[in-house]
Amino acid sequence: MRQAADAIYPHVAEQMACNAYGSAEVMIGEWFNNLCTLLSLWEPDTKEMEEQSDNLVRRGFLWMPRSIACMKEFYARRDRYPRIEDFMPQLIAFLDHTAEHFEEVLLEYEKSLPRIVSVFPAVGSDISGCTEIVITFSETMNGSYGFSGTGSDDPNVHPLFLIDDFEKAVVWSPDRRQATLKLDPSKARKNTTYGIQLHTRGFQSARHYSLNDAGKNLLFHTGR
Missing domain, CATH: 2.60.40.1220 (Immunoglobulin-like)
Structure with a gap:
């Protein structure tokens, strides 16, 4: 994840610094913690999950909606991925792809802003x-x-x-x-x-x- 984090961080460094996330390593750790917390809200309170996701996007985690979509596959395929450790190769591949195409994430964020x-x-x-x-x-x-x-x-x-x-x-x-x-x-x-x-x-x-x-x-x- 380190290489992907280093590639993503410059795009969101200003927003991350406002939240005291001063490095790519800290950012990626907080991303994963927040992602797991969000998914715990998925079934009991989907609206709350969406609101919290929006809040995290505003704080700089612009790729959080994509992350949630990825992690939903983990929950949908627990027969194949019984533990989060089993799913980590998929999550790492997702993050690598996101970092490589981060300009698409930036465009998605830009479109979410009111005009x-x-x-x-x-x-x-x-x-x-x-x-x-x-x-x-x-x-x-x-x-x-x-x-x-x-x-x-x-x-x-x-x-x-x-x-x-x-x-x-x-x-x-x-x-x-x-x-x-x-x-x-x-x-x-x-x-x-x-x-x-x-x-x-x-x-x-x-x-x-x-x-x-x-x-x-x-x-x-x-x-x-």
């Missing part, structure tokens, strides 16, 4: 007189939000003129697929560029995956 699919008024358009901006997401969100500056290094870009009450500045639709940013047009100046950056960890899906970076910076302008 912005629509903004109205459109990004780049004139929002003179507008009282709200509606953002539509690719999936159900958890209802949290946060912002981080204007989304631009240009000093001529001003912060978007949200209403002063931050707790009421974002209103979620009942299905939490849309977030409406409430604006105060009385704050707007003519012929000015405004921007806002959605904080990716502030906007999370119902599965608690952070917003994809693509499209997080929203720029608009006002007319003369």
